[in-house]
Amino acid sequence: MCYDTPMAHVILPIPLEEKLDILTESARYDVCLASCNASAGGGRGRVRDPSQPLNRWIYPAAVPGGGMVHMLKVLMSNICVNNCGYCFFGASKNCGRRTFFRPEELAALFMKFYRSGEVNGIFLSSGVMGGSEETMEEMVKTVWLLRYRYHFPGYVHLKVLPGVSEGLLEEAVRLADRISLNLEAPSVEHLGKIAPEKDFRKDLLGPMDKLGRLIRRGEGRTASQTTQFVVGPSEESDLDILRTVDWIYRERFIFRSYFSAYQKGESPLRQGGGEGDVLLREHRLYQCDFLLRAYGFRLPDLVFDEESRIPLQTDPKTAWALMHREMFPVDINRATEEELMRVPGIGPLSAFRIVEWRRENPFRSLEDLKTSGCVVSRASSFIEFSGKKAREEQLYLFEREPPGEWKMGVEPLQKEKIGRDYSYPAQKGKTVNYLFKGGNTVPLYCR
Numbered sequence: 001m002c003y004d005t006p007m008a009h010v011i012l013p014i015p016l017e018e019k020l021d022i023l024t025e026s027a028r029y030d031v032c033l034a035s036c037n038a039s040a041g042g043g044r045g046r047v048r049d050p051s052q053p054l055n056r057w058i059y060p061a062a063v064p065g066g067g068m069v070h071m072l073k074v075l076m077s078n079i080c081v082n083n084c085g086y087c088f089f090g091a092s093k094n095c096g097r098r099t100f101f102r103p104e105e106l107a108a109l110f111m112k113f114y115r116s117g118e119v120n121g122i123f124l125s126s127g128v129m130g131g132s133e134e135t136m137e138e139m140v141k142t143v144w145l146l147r148y149r150y151h152f153p154g155y156v157h158l159k160v161l162p163g164v165s166e167g168l169l170e171e172a173v174r175l176a177d178r179i180s181l182n183l184e185a186p187s188v189e190h191l192g193k194i195a196p197e198k199d200f201r202k203d204l205l206g207p208m209d210k211l212g213r214l215i216r217r218g219e220g221r222t223a224s225q226t227t228q229f230v231v232g233p234s235e236e237s238d239l240d241i242l243r244t245v246d247w248i249y250r251e252r253f254i255f256r257s258y259f260s261a262y263q264k265g266e267s268p269l270r271q272g273g274g275e276g277d278v279l280l281r282e283h284r285l286y287q288c289d290f291l292l293r294a295y296g297f298r299l300p301d302l303v304f305d306e307e308s309r310i311p312l313q314t315d316p317k318t319a320w321a322l323m324h325r326e327m328f329p330v331d332i333n334r335a336t337e338e339e340l341m342r343v344p345g346i347g348p349l350s351a352f353r354i355v356e357w358r359r360e361n362p363f364r365s366l367e368d369l370k371t372s373g374c375v376v377s378r379a380s381s382f383i384e385f386s387g388k389k390a391r392e393e394q395l396y397l398f399e400r401e402p403p404g405e406w407k408m409g410v411e412p413l414q415k416e417k418i419g420r421d422y423s424y425p426a427q428k429g430k431t432v433n434y435l436f437k438g439g440n441t442v443p444l445y446c447r
């Protein structure tokens with residue numbers, strides 16, 4: 001059946017291929033999918049040749065543990081009884097045609113594409129039809145059919161809906177390779193502004209905790225859980241978001257966080273909101289997240305302005321460096337790996353290479369350093385080689401006074417439980433994919 005408005009006017013049955021078109025288009029803006037190759041199709045949406053119907057909705061994605069999957073990203077349904085302020089599919093919105101798959105339909109359709117070699121993974125999400133429990137049952141049944149009727153061995157990323165029962169959470173962990181449950185906002189108050197039907201603690205944090213425990217027990221297939229924040233609509237600050245991110249990492253609920261800028265007109269899911277810098281803000285949040293997970297930074301190291309925003313004019317690591325001018329220049333041939341990773345332009349891989357390679361051949365110039373993979377143009381203002389300036393005429397950036405409104409040393413949530421050297425146990429030793437602005441994916445090892 002197909003519904004042409006949220007008020008559920010039942011009209012003609014529609015062909016499966018058409019449903020697929022509607023429900024893959026609707027799924028397109030969910031960013032909780034490991035490193036979809038945004039560059040290949042020109043931005044955050046579709047990839048490959050859009051004149052080919054199926055190609056429009058297959059996403060090459062780097063998956064945890066390495067390797068690429070061609071993922072069909074699809075909704076079970078774009079019908080929803082909720083009315084989240086940032087979402088185009090809310091019950092009161094006119095988002096065009098609404099429809100849903102039955103589990104048997106979607107499983108059979110997916111297997112057709114799998115057998116023809118066009119896809120080898122699926123990302124399944126949904127609006128809430130009737131109730132979360134009923135909809136989640138349909139989603140879990142779809143994956144069950146894939147696993148047990150069709151013996152599909154490949155990658156499944158399953159979105160968990162808010163407030164579903166423990167039994168369904170257990171089933172989801174048993175069947176899917178990766179699970180995501182979106183917080184969307186950083187606190188009870190912020191979520192209340194944009195999604196009043198959802199209970200932050202009961203519907204989101206509770207199940208997230210439960211999923212984290214089930215995943216750590218290791219009895220199911222699921223390797224990790226992710227979440228997503230919509231950036232902007234609840235008037236949250238960057239600090240509000242990053243405090244919650246820091247907390248859910250410490251509590252081992254979540255393996256990684258995604259951030260989705262809420263911007264007017266850019267996508268159906270993000271209509272009606274923020275302007276201008278929101279994409280840059282999203283990018284800075286990703287940079288902060290990677291500093292936290294892969295560079296050994298902790299929340300109190302991050303720089304904010306007086307309104308608890310991340311400075312947009314510079315990247316967060318350079319902001320940290322400008323606030324720590326006493327730490328520079330860093331000597332490439334003497335510094336520890338941790339000190340090297342604090343230098344703008346030097347990442348975990350280049351820091352590792354520098355420490356390994358300098359044993360045999362100390363670095364003498366910026367030219368030498370290029371081979372390590374570091375971004376020399378950014379690093380050159382912060383380094384020296386065995387006591388010699390990287391450039392004679394160099395104007396060291398770290399000698400600049402940082403803007404007076406910058407501050408750091410913010411307190412994490414639940415500060416009484418942690419020391420200065422707190423860590424994120426769920427990330428430690430794992431490899432994550434960092435998607436650079438240009439669209440390249442680089443695997444990073446988390447410390």
Ligand code: SF4
Pocket residue numbers: 080081082083084087088089090091126127128195
């Ligand atoms: S975010 Fe999800 S629950 Fe909220 S209106 Fe959109 S589809 Fe429905």
